[in-house]
Amino acid sequence: KEWEYRADGNATTATKTPSRSWPDNVPSNDDLQSMLEDMKYCSRSPNSRSDKEEYCHRLNFRVASALLLQYDEESQKKGMDILRRLAETGYSDAMAYYGICLNEGRAGLDPNAEAAVSWWQLSMDRYLHPQSVY
Numbered sequence: 001k002e003w004e005y006r007a008d009g010n011a012t013t014a015t016k017t018p019s020r021s022w023p024d025n026v027p028s029n030d031d032l033q034s035m036l037e038d039m040k041y042c043s044r045s046p047n048s049r050s051d052k053e054e055y056c057h058r059l060n061f062r063v064a065s066a067l068l069l070q071y072d073e074e075s076q077k078k079g080m081d082i083l084r085r086l087a088e089t090g091y092s093d094a095m096a097y098y099g100i101c102l103n104e105g106r107a108g109l110d111p112n113a114e115a116a117v118s119w120w121q122l123s124m125d126r127y128l129h130p131q132s133v134y
Contacts, residue, residue: 023061023062023065023093023097025062025065026062026065026066026069027062027063027065027066028066029066031066032063032066032067035059035062035063035066036063038059039056039059039060039063042055042056042059042060043056057086057089057091057094060082060085060086060091060094061083061086061091061093061094061097063079063082064079064080064082064083064086064094064097065079065083065097066079067079067080067082068080068083068101068106068107073107073108076106076107076108077107077108079107080101080106080107080109083097083098083101084098086098087119090126092123092126092127092129093129093131095119095120095122095123095126095127095129095132096119096120096123096129096131096132097131098119099115099116099117099118099119099120099123099132100116100131102115102116102119103116103117119132120132
């Protein structure tokens with residue numbers, strides 16, 4: 001019940017799902033700048049990580065999630081663009097969250113329930129993503 005709405009919590013009436021439930025690993029504003037810099041070199045890194053693609057996807061997802069929570073529309077649009085590109089690669093978390101953002105009309109967009117349902121359906125069909133099933 002960690003996500004349950006409480007008057008002293010971060011949940012708002014503007015969200016369709018509890019705002020503290022997911023995504024749950026959003027970086028702080030203090031970490032955002034260094035993560036944006038890390039994103040520039042992520043896929044080009046010469047390191048021998050066997051999970052380099054997964055690492056880069058997670059990094060992009062976390063940065064997009066943080067940018068979407070910023071107050072300025074430019075940051076939100078940048079976050080939405082990162083999220084859309086990541087969803088188009090088939091990254092399941094991005095597909096589900098992109099659907100949520102489309103449904104809510106984030107980053108200055110008008111709400112688009114039809115497009116949101118398409119992304120949720122795709123994420124559910126491919127990965128049974130819990131946020132898409134929800």
